[in-house]
Amino acid sequence: MGFDEAQGYVLLTTLALPLVVAATLLFVPGSQKMAVRYLSAINASLLLGLSIYVFLAYQAGGDPIQMELRWAWIENVGFLQENGISLHLGVDGISALMTLLTGIVAFAGTLVAWKLEYRTKDFFILMWILIAGVYGTFFALDLFFFFFFYELAVVPLYLLIGIWGSTRKEYGAMKLTLMLVGGSVGIWIGIFAVVHEAGLGTFDLPTLWAAGESGVFSPNFQKAIFPFFAIGCGVLAGLWPLHTWSPDGHMSAPTSVSMVHAGVLMKLGAFGIIRLGIQILPDGAEFWMPALLVLGTVGALYGAIAALTQRDFKLISGYSSVSHMGFVLIGLATLNEIGMTGAVLQMFSHGVMTALVFLLIGALYDQAHTRDLSDFGGIAKVMPLWVVAYVVAGLANVGLPGLSGFTAEFHIFVGAFRTYPIFGGLAILAAAIAAAYMLRMFGVVFFGPLKPRWRDLKDISPIEAIAASLLIVSMLAMGLWWAPFTDRLAPTILNLPGVTS
């Protein structure tokens, strides 16, 4: 067994661990809440370690796809031929970074869910199924399993939000689930078309990419099918105007679900656009990218402006997510190295930043039972740590140098100016509006006179502080020393078809 294959088993472990834990939890009595929590915390720590390992072990100068592992699953039966469907795992630079993000956010999310009392066991079972789905989508190099894990990541959300959510939870849960699964119908149709057109009887992605390079997919076919992938994945990525599940879903979702969902799940959508859209159908991508650019820019501006007018913490973050995912789409649409690098960096940056924001909102809401900005005032006096963490997250949000947001957005702006200067300018405008809504929130909520009813608010608990510091460290790492990130991304992104340097 070669070293690379041995590393493939690291991926397999990372993928299987949450599923094994979920299956084990089924047999733990629901009353044993501490056992459930400890098991989940151990699992989260292991996953964090494995994710960090995957990221570090990914060789910046090596092959684009590393740690490959292939288990034949179904082959040579019916229409399936050699390697028809195989559990083909592997990471490239993009998915290595996304793996790291998943590890970090899942760890923080688990810690935050520590205080959950209602049906704790069920919550963690669903959560780990969701996390397994996320890892699986990032690792999968087979269309069948890509879709398998993609659906696996989306469906538990219905129960997670419906059972443990707040404000209008049933509505939010149903809307979110239906919109996301509706999007996946587009992906499904795209898969049928691509696999049929290739006629190779295999779902293996590298095989299909190779077939695409040899010209199996005609330009017209690519132009016709790319929108299915782009819109299907775009729904999950918060593509305007299909973003409307995001504010409602986030408002209803419980804290740790919001963290994982906004932090990681929305990235699956952008990741899918790269994996399926750009990599399988490069000509289609080139043709449609201007449209994606326009939608991304509108989303960035619309999200920022909408956030400016909202009064609910979670709605602000929901719209701000739409805005930031708009930046990701702008970055992808540039189809040049620096812009796409920025897009992937932004996926990571927004992931940790938004996870932190939702963590803090949850910590406040659990005590205050309101999320209306105007109810608050001067809480820096009673919750200093909370305010410090929120300010860090907020500054990362507006792109202050030294934090991850700056690194990511800077790359995107440079990339956008190289290809579409006007849209680069509009993107910067959106970032400026972000500064406005963040600073407004700081002023209204954190400073000024303390309202007497909030005198008894407690600062964040030690467990939450651990989770928050992990997220802050990640933001600082990317903001101050981004070479480890960009070095890993560059070869992968340059290797994508149709990407200019």
Next chain:
Amino acid sequence: MRDYTLFIPEYIAVGSAIAILAAELIWPRIRKDLLAYATAVGAVAWLIAALPYIGHTPGDFQGLLRTDDFTTYFRILAAAIVFVVALLSAQYMRERTSTAGEYYGLLLIGGIGMVLMSASSELLTAYISLELLSFSLYILVGFLKKDILSNEASLKYILLGAFSSAMLLYGISILYGLTGSTTYEGIAEGLAERGNDTDAAAIVGIMLIIAGVGFKVSAAPFHMWAPDAYEGAPLPITAFLSTASKAAGFALILRLFTGALIVDAVEWRAAMAALAAITMTAGNLIAIQQTNLKRLVAYSSIGQVGYMLVVIAAIGYGDAATAEDASAALLLHLVGYTVATLALFSALIAHYNRTGDDSIAGLRGLAETQPFLALVITASLFSFAGLPFFAGFATKFLMFQASTTDELLWLVGLAAANSFVSLYYYLMVMRQMYLFEPLAGLTRFRPSPLLGGLAGILLLGLVFIGVYPQPAFEAADGAVSALFEVSATGLVRTP
């Protein structure tokens, strides 16, 4: 040659049926669940006797019936369905009837009808086999004779069933007039050689046959009987209706369309695609409004029939390889669908035995009162919707992919969109179970060990097929290749 050894497994099944009828005649006060267990034992013997036929040289009974791997596949499926349904009926029927011998006897006979439908290679034999299954079902649906809904269901089913049989017979007679033969081979040859002046007759004959079998598998717009029959029938018979009669219908359709009518595919494929599109869309859209579980399952199964008809349309549009691959995937999907349906009904019957409530709202809070049953129901509904880890995901994915041809991408897309619609009403059921607290007075309960165990085994089967479909897919592939060794795909009509 009359080779009477071809049907040894069915002799066992008939023998069990007669023995069970006799047992109740001799001991009228026998405990009715003992009859259920006897049926189950008979079904197991039937299944075991069918095993040696796997990979056996195909047998032919006077050109009327063929026993090949395709027949064997449905034999095993039929025996397994009868086994599960018999066990599902044990408590349910004991509490509701005083005589059950006919019930279990007809269950076995209906299963034999299913096998003969899959074996028929001649139209009249196919028709008689179809009626054997249908007549068993007419009685079984109305078996709760003191229940007015059951009576209504049976009557509607008989009337509409007779109507559809008439159409089928009319279609058969037109085809006979056209080709001078009722065997599939003869029809294929006759259709290949017919001149262009007989187009109209061919189209009318084939359309009538499609309408006739469409009735039997409850394809829209011929589905009107299904919701009423499902609602009125005893619950285990609802399970039998939605598994055995569907599987049997598709067995017949597959052999008929690949063996005979494929020669004239140009005449019917567009109609078949339209039938598939209408069936899946109508089934799923109407299912949304249902408040009764049995009716919900009825419409959801109509939607499923629509997905399966996509394969038949693909047989018409694709080349021989596509036809074979799509048929293999259909057989795989049938197994996944059967396991999911039986799992769903084992949980529903366990719930019904306790509460006597078959409305969707009656499932309120089941996750609190009986989390295991809630899990089984969720798993089977998710399997219908095609969500990962459960059979439906893999089998539906493979089936749609195998049916994708250049002309049918729209239909496959529509099927994918319909899966999404179906998720909505499945989620509405889940919502009752997981999001709401149970009604006052309902406390935690345990399902009977038999039903609980059965549900558990079927759940494992559901996950097994979903996670590792290779063995089932290989079996389906082998079964279908038997079909295509004698198929008429080589014959093409030259207009």
